[in-house]
Structure formats: C-alpha cells, structure tokens
Amino acid sequence: MHIKVLGPGCANCVNLEKNTRAALASLGMEASVEKVTDYADIAGDGIMRTPGLVVDEQVVLSGRVAKPAEIAQLLACR
Numbered sequence: 001m002h003i004k005v006l007g008p009g010c011a012n013c014v015n016l017e018k019n020t021r022a023a024l025a026s027l028g029m030e031a032s033v034e035k036v037t038d039y040a041d042i043a044g045d046g047i048m049r050t051p052g053l054v055v056d057e058q059v060v061l062s063g064r065v066a067k068p069a070e071i072a073q074l075l076a077c078r
Contacts (some may be wrong), residue, residue: 001031001078006042006052015065016051023071031075 005020007013017035024031034041045054049063053071060074 001029001075002053002056003033004036004045004054005033006036006045006047006054007050008039008042010050011047012065016053016061019066019068020053020071022068023075024073026068027075029075031046034074 002018002022005013007028013035018035022031023032032044036045042048042050042052045052046059047054047062051061051065052059052075053061054065055075055078059075066074
C-alpha cells in the first residue's frame with residue numbers, strides 16, 4: 001500500500017500524517033507513507049484543498065484532518 005499525505009507542510013498536514021501513521025499502527029499494517037509538498041504534484045492528484053490523503057492513487061480525504069479511527073476505517077477497506 002502506498003499512501004501520500006498532500007499539503008504544503010502546515011500544522012494540519014503534519015497532524016494528518018501523524019494520524020495516518022497512528023491508524024496504520026493500530027491496524028498492524030505496513031505501508032509506505034510519502035509526504036508531498038509540491039503544489040503542482042498536489043494539484044495533479046486532484047486536491048484543491050489541503051491536507052489531502054491519497055491511498056494507492058485514489059483520493060480518500062481532502063480539506064480536513066481526520067482522526068486516526070476514521071483513517072483506520074478508510075484503510076481497512078483496502
């Protein structure tokens with residue numbers, strides 16, 4: 001599984017990455033987590049509001065910071 005956290009590096013983006021890693025740990029899953037800060041790359045994934053979360057090239061979250069439990073639900077369906 002490949003996960004991208006999209007955002008310019010603001011506090012919300014940092015929190016989304018932290019919550020994503022916590023969700024992976026709670027599920028006992030391993031995945032590569034990549035932080036994407038380049039605006040062209042972010043827009044290329046279809047994200048207009050950051051932070052964004054992309055799992056295996058599918059946008060699953062945009063414009064808000066989800067709690068670890070919500071992210072775990074999104075990841076468990078994969």
